[in-house]
Amino acid sequence: MGFWITQSLNSLALGGLLFILSAGFSLIFGLMRIANLSHGAYFMLGAYVGLTLLQRGVNFWLAALAAGAAIAILGGLVERIVLRQLAGRTLSQVLATLGIAFIIADACLWIWSGDPIPLTGPASLRGAVPVLGTHFPLYRLGVIGIAAVIALALWLLVEKTRIGAMIRAGVDDLDMARAVGIPVKALFTAVFCLGSALAGLGGVIAGPILSVYPGLDADMLPLALVVVILGGVGSLGGAVLGSIVIGFIYTFGNALLPDLAYVILFLPMVIVLVARPRGLFGRIAT
């Protein structure tokens, strides 16, 4: 019994991290129609920025927000300076984001050296708590809570605000949105900033669990891809569901059938791609 409870909580915590990582990826993918392959690099860079702030004695939550803001600015610049020049050429844009991912990864190596560095979580969430006869780290419960709050905030933004309506319109039909006077260019920048901010924030939140090391970007990007393809691009509900499903599959796959962990992880993605190309919740085909 303890096994199932602990592993379920593990799944939810991992799902929470995956949601913070992939929500932005999904929104960018849905609106701009490009798989932003630098998303993993933003996640890692955010973690490194947060780490530097923590080492200077900044409060954990403040460091997470500041890292999110820093990556948002970077994302905005990339969108304005690079991606906009390549507007309409999706393949070029995707390749550009891949190039940026490599540049960021090398810059991180140069600035922070290649040493793996554990990131210390907030003092208030340290240690383990008893959960139904077993122990579970408090911080992971915290992550589940944080992910829920972010999901709620994003839902309110997308469903209840004017800018959210514009995003939804853009995801559904970009040309029509443009025709009815939605400032698509500004919207692109805003969404790219938002997505980047979530990646940067996610990097810091994930730090105490994953640590920061070169290669973190490449480890996380495929997971974001799987989540978004499973859940459907541009769909917040899809990102939530996809994250939880992948969190469970990854955790229980590793625990029960460790030899097949990756098969179990990617097989559902392949099946969904074949059987339902829009993903479980998607509005557009990938």
Next chain:
Amino acid sequence: MIKRLISRALPGVLASLALALSIPAKAQNEPIRVGFLTVKSGALAAGGRQMEEGLALFLKEHKNTIAGRKVELFTADTAGQPAVTKTKAQELVERDKVQVIIGPLAAFEALAIDDYIRQAKVPIISPSAAAEDLTQRKVNPWFVRAVGTSAQPMHPLGEYAAKTLGYKRVVTIGDDFAFGHEGVAGFQRAFEDNGGKVVQKLWSPLNVADYGTYISQIDTKADAVLIAFAGANGPRFLKQYREYGVKLPVIASMTSVDEGVLKNMGDEALGVISSGWYTAGIDSAVNKNFVHAVNQEYKADPGYYTVGAYGAALMLEEALKKVNGKIEDKDAFMKALRSAAVTNDPRGVVRLDEYGNPIMNVYIRKVERSRDGKLVNAVVKTYGGVSQFWNYEPKQFLANPVYSRDYPPAKNLE
């Protein structure tokens, strides 16, 4: 006619004669061309940087001169990718004409260039790659190792865990690749031969996102957990291990709590007992000088990779001295290299066995906080002159399959 022929040919003959006579004299003045395969980019870059530091320190201390000859160093970045390693090795040999190679970092890189090294007949000294068979069942005449095999320090750890620590039942968890498999296998064999039982074996993928899954599975009624991780995974695992509040003591492979990662770790590493052929805490004059020099130059303690590259350079020096710097006489040089016995290595005496692998001390270490608050691997016991075969008979050892995920078979799983 004949006269004309002679007068035409003579200058050429004389010139080539002069050239032939001048070669030995000239070669002695020419620098020795040393190739260095390291990793400057990607996930293994931290280890690569530490190797570079070890080698750079050696060359600085020796004023860039070994056995009276200048050294010209050609450094190549393999990015930790086997295919690139092969290309770079070829470049070093064919374009830069290197006479000896120090490198590469990872075992899979060493395996990728094994055929090429045999074919090109270039002496190569491994400063890090620990795959068992490179010096066991697939001995390459041009390959020697400055470091040990994956399992070399794990055999003594198995004995120590059973005899001194008195553990009866141990859970193992390691990286799911050859280095992890071989290390755990060596521990299991020696531990079980001394009466212990490995009751649970867990393997996590190298790039696993989350260790929570594995930590929750650990049988908390066991006596201890053995970890065999490399790179970032040791610190990542230990941090989570403590978060889950698991109370079992941890024993570890050399790289899991290597000085290279220990410097960024916290209390989670305290008390971990590990085993390796080096620790910055070795109490000898040679090592103290070495540690002091590394501290001065790089503001960090030397670990696995630093001492590996430094030791490889010492081995090169030893062999070159024996042949009076004449690296051009390849066979004599290789013979000297294969029988190297280095006495001024920070690790203690390091001499090669007939398979090209060091026989050297293995230290049982414990992570403690030094007076200035730094985490260090303090020596708690020294096993002298440990070979890659431990106290098993080499012929019988080699008749068995190479250590792997499934060999030796785990008969005591619960």
